[in-house]
Amino acid sequence: MEQALSGVRVLDVTHYIAGPYCTKLLADYGAEVVKVERHGTGDGARRIGPFYKDDPHPEKSGLFLYLNTNKRGVTLNLKSETGIRIFRELVVDADILVENFSPRVMASLGLDYESLERINPGLVMTSISNFGQTGPYRDYKATEIVADAMGGWMSIIGHPDREPLKPGGNQAQFVSGLFGCVGTMTAFHGRELTGVGQHVDISLMDAVLYIQMNITQIYHYHERVTSRIGNMVLPPPGSILPCRDGYIGAIAVTNSQWQSLCEWMGKPELASDERFLTRIHRTENVDELIATLIPWLLEHDQEELLREAQKRRIPFGIPAGADRLLNSEHLNERGYFVDVEHPVTGKVRYPGAQFGLGDLPYELKPAPLLGEHNEEIYCHRLGYNKKDLVRLRETGVI
Amino acid sequence: MPGLPLEGLRVLDLSMWFAGPMGSRLLADMGAEVIKIESLGHIDPWRGPARVTPILIERMPELASVEKPYNRSAGFNLQNRNKYGITLDLRTGRGKEVFMKLVEVSDVVLENYSPRVMDSLDIDYPVLTEINPRLIMMSLPALGRTGPDRDHIAFGQTIDCMSGMAYLTGYPGEEPMLQSGLSYGDPLSGMNAAFAVLSALHYRRRTGRGMHIDLSQVEGLISFNADSVMDYTMNGRVRERMGNRHPSMAPHGCYRCRGEDNWVVIAVSSDAVWERFCQALEQPPWTEDTRFSNLPGRYRHQDELDRLIEVWTVQHDHYDVMRILQRADVPAGPVLNARELTEEPHLNERGIFETVTHPEAGTHPYIGMYARFSKTPGSIRMPAPCLGEHNRYVFGEILGMSEEGISELEELGIIGTEALPEQQGGMF
Numbered sequence: 001m002e003q004a005l006s007g008v009r010v011l012d013v014t015h016y017i018a019g020p021y022c023t024k025l026l027a028d029y030g031a032e033v034v035k036v037e038r039h040g041t042g043d044g045a046r047r048i049g050p051f052y053k054d055d056p057h058p059e060k061s062g063l064f065l066y067l068n069t070n071k072r073g074v075t076l077n078l079k080s081e082t083g084i085r086i087f088r089e090l091v092v093d094a095d096i097l098v099e100n101f102s103p104r105v106m107a108s109l110g111l112d113y114e115s116l117e118r119i120n121p122g123l124v125m126t127s128i129s130n131f132g133q134t135g136p137y138r139d140y141k142a143t144e145i146v147a148d149a150m151g152g153w154m155s156i157i158g159h160p161d162r163e164p165l166k167p168g169g170n171q172a173q174f175v176s177g178l179f180g181c182v183g184t185m186t187a188f189h190g191r192e193l194t195g196v197g198q199h200v201d202i203s204l205m206d207a208v209l210y211i212q213m214n215i216t217q218i219y220h221y222h223e224r225v226t227s228r229i230g231n232m233v234l235p236p237p238g239s240i241l242p243c244r245d246g247y248i249g250a251i252a253v254t255n256s257q258w259q260s261l262c263e264w265m266g267k268p269e270l271a272s273d274e275r276f277l278t279r280i281h282r283t284e285n286v287d288e289l290i291a292t293l294i295p296w297l298l299e300h301d302q303e304e305l306l307r308e309a310q311k312r313r314i315p316f317g318i319p320a321g322a323d324r325l326l327n328s329e330h331l332n333e334r335g336y337f338v339d340v341e342h343p344v345t346g347k348v349r350y351p352g353a354q355f356g357l358g359d360l361p362y363e364l365k366p367a368p369l370l371g372e373h374n375e376e377i378y379c380h381r382l383g384y385n386k387k388d389l390v391r392l393r394e395t396g397v398i
Numbered sequence: 399m400p401g402l403p404l405e406g407l408r409v410l411d412l413s414m415w416f417a418g419p420m421g422s423r424l425l426a427d428m429g430a431e432v433i434k435i436e437s438l439g440h441i442d443p444w445r446g447p448a449r450v451t452p453i454l455i456e457r458m459p460e461l462a463s464v465e466k467p468y469n470r471s472a473g474f475n476l477q478n479r480n481k482y483g484i485t486l487d488l489r490t491g492r493g494k495e496v497f498m499k500l501v502e503v504s505d506v507v508l509e510n511y512s513p514r515v516m517d518s519l520d521i522d523y524p525v526l527t528e529i530n531p532r533l534i535m536m537s538l539p540a541l542g543r544t545g546p547d548r549d550h551i552a553f554g555q556t557i558d559c560m561s562g563m564a565y566l567t568g569y570p571g572e573e574p575m576l577q578s579g580l581s582y583g584d585p586l587s588g589m590n591a592a593f594a595v596l597s598a599l600h601y602r603r604r605t606g607r608g609m610h611i612d613l614s615q616v617e618g619l620i621s622f623n624a625d626s627v628m629d630y631t632m633n634g635r636v637r638e639r640m641g642n643r644h645p646s647m648a649p650h651g652c653y654r655c656r657g658e659d660n661w662v663v664i665a666v667s668s669d670a671v672w673e674r675f676c677q678a679l680e681q682p683p684w685t686e687d688t689r690f691s692n693l694p695g696r697y698r699h700q701d702e703l704d705r706l707i708e709v710w711t712v713q714h715d716h717y718d719v720m721r722i723l724q725r726a727d728v729p730a731g732p733v734l735n736a737r738e739l740t741e742e743p744h745l746n747e748r749g750i751f752e753t754v755t756h757p758e759a760g761t762h763p764y765i766g767m768y769a770r771f772s773k774t775p776g777s778i779r780m781p782a783p784c785l786g787e788h789n790r791y792v793f794g795e796i797l798g799m800s801e802e803g804i805s806e807l808e809e810l811g812i813i814g815t816e817a818l819p820e821q822q823g824g825m826f
Contacts, residue, residue, distance in 0.1 A: 154733045168623070231568075355611055
């Protein structure tokens with residue numbers, strides 16, 4: 001099956017979310033990804049839910065299964081000399097290496113970029129870490145919420161008189177994984193032209209800063225600190241508000257969208273009301289504007305509001321939970337969700353392509369079982385024989 | 399390595415606002431020659447209004463003497479640095495003719511109109527590929543180019559709703575939330591777009607074939623909450639808002655510190671981290687409470703635990719809490735605001751901000767490269783273009799048009815450097 005990245009060889013020594021998401025995307029678009037897992041326990045994501053039928057089994061983590069589609073998986077003990085030697089053989093054979101250990105780990109194994117460059121000068125090596133490979137916080141500990149806080153994201157989510165909020169889910173980790181793809185493919189493009197690889201350093205803190213970079217830009221231009229102002233994107237209306245059967249994203253950005261909304265509400269006089277005349281006025285009188293809107297919204301249902309708003313070219317949206325997404329006629333007609341057959345869980349529906357590349361094929365093959373491809377990679381690619389494999393297993397290398 | 403990795407790559411960028419321009423900027427920062435196309439009657443709304451209105455002057459008197467506010471927009475000047483800027487009216491025959499000549503000598507066309515606008519301008523992929531069969535065209539409409547809702551109108555905050563992002567963000571038991579600044583879908587779609595283009599380029603290098611990329615901003619964002627989707631498809635469970643709580647860590651939250659609106663986050667990720675946390679606090683009596691000695695106990699008594707922790711954090715500045723806890727290898731960090739980020743020692747030592755002078759907007763720091771590339775660090779080589787700033791470079795040097803030809807287009811109003819009035823602009 002010919003895909004965009006067919007033939008690109010990726011060595012993947014990542015775990016949890018950020019690194020695996022980066023290599024998953026490369027694999028989904030055709031790269032040959034070999035994922036190296038710690039022998040014995042494997043990727044820590046195997047121990048994180050949601051689990052299939054809530055059974056906490058290492059082959060049933062939905063998070064792991066999603067993040068490792070289309071990869072081949074081997075186990076390797078990087079704490080053994082033989083393990084390191086085999087890893088270096090895999091590096092010689094790779095175009096790209098992605099890792100997301102904390103910054104000192106690769107160097108302590110003798111696998112830092114400078115060492116690997118000597119055995120493979122064309123190698124593109126991407127490192128994803130919490131705070132990057134340099135700087136005073138390099139060795140600090142972080143989890144998702146720490147990156148959300150220190151990159152500034154939490155400073156703009158929440159009500160002003162209450163605690164700042166993190167965005168739902170694991171956004172900092174996913175975002176840095178995607179930055180990993182952009183950085184890797186950029187460096188790889190240069191490598192293809194010049195033959196010279198390089199090291200790409202991605203940090204979660206930088207990635208979060210990048211996602212809401214407008215706030216530092218506004219500060220640099222206007223010395224204004226954007227603070228959290230509640231459930232609202234300006235100009236108003238730009239909030240999720242209650243309606244008759246739930247919530248609706250009531251959003252009108254431009255003057256003409258606001259005018260259409262006033263007409264629809266049966267209150268055309270509001271469009272020429274000087275409190276709401278322009279974006280600036282609407283922002284200054286936001287509380288009054290929202291107060292006018294709520295009683296009207298409460299008389300209508302989500303679906304009705306969405307349909308009528310869209311007919312009038314007003315960008316309302318329904319805040320969708322997982323059930324709404326999976327049942328979306330639009331997403332299903334586009335074939336966004338993909339059924340994946342996995343030997344342990346059977347068939348499960350996964351989120352599909354990030355984007356469609358022309359008419360090139362896209363499919364999701366299931367994530368590897370722990371050590372599933374040891375024989376294929378070690379014997380067929382590196383040339384070890386079955387006897388070697390047994391010995392490696394007995395000595396705790398794989 | 400000579401030069402930047404994407405040198406020699408030419409991108410025509412028809413996109414406006416945030417998402418598309420972010421995508422082309424990620425390419426421009428690493429060396430691509432990005433030519434941003436606007437027109438005098440349709441400037442990028444991210445530039446703000448075409449004229450300074452009396453309402454604006456009332457609130458910002460310093461703008462009174464500004465003739466071209468659209469060259470001074472913070473948001474525009476951030477997203478469009480390292481790009482060339484031209485004006486070209488694609489609704490005129492002559493304008494379209496010039497555009498087609500540019501398509502002939504470009505690698506990528508990037509656009510984020512709704513599918514129906516591209517159809518109406520008659521510059522959709524089938525038309526462009528006739529002229530340049532190797533062309534990579536990148537479209538990033540909100541909901542993709544097909545499907546029953548393909549023509550829905552959506553801004554970034556709409557996409558946060560439609561993708562499930564807002565549903566998962568908020569205080570537990572309360573309404574789904576949008577973030578107060580700007581939307582998340584926009585920058586994310588820009589990143590997806592850059593990755594998509596780079597993948598398509600690799601394919602073209604191997605096969606010589608271009609392609610049309612269909613990027614639905616909503617779909618790109620759904621996958622960022624894949625675990626929530628999978629919980630539904632595997633267990634029929636709809637994940638709800640958890641605030642700052644975590645399904646398998648406790649304590650885990652955001653705590654008030656000393657001073658005004660000063661907050662720190664702490665994540666106790668295991669029993670071992672809990673031990674170190676207690677030691678770092680010098681073991682006040684409540685840390686000995688056996689209810690807190692393992693995760694299930696801490697999870698059950700989180701509310702109480704959070705109150706006890708806050709009694710300690712309010713005595714310290716958030717940076718001090720970070721230092722005390724990080725010394726004990728406990729994940730913790732301050733909630734930083736825009737000013738603190740600008741002054742942040744770690745970010746500054748990593749050189750994330752660069753200072754650049756823009757001919758009309760003046761000298762400011764800007765966020766720099768998104769990654770540290772060991773051999774091609776990259777930098778902000780030029781500020782964002784003033785409207786039509788590079789008309790002469792692009793039409794003259796790239797297309798080889800004569801000075802008379804260019805002047806004629808100017809006289810016809812097809813190109814120029816002054817925006818037509820009556821454009822209201824966008825957010826900034």
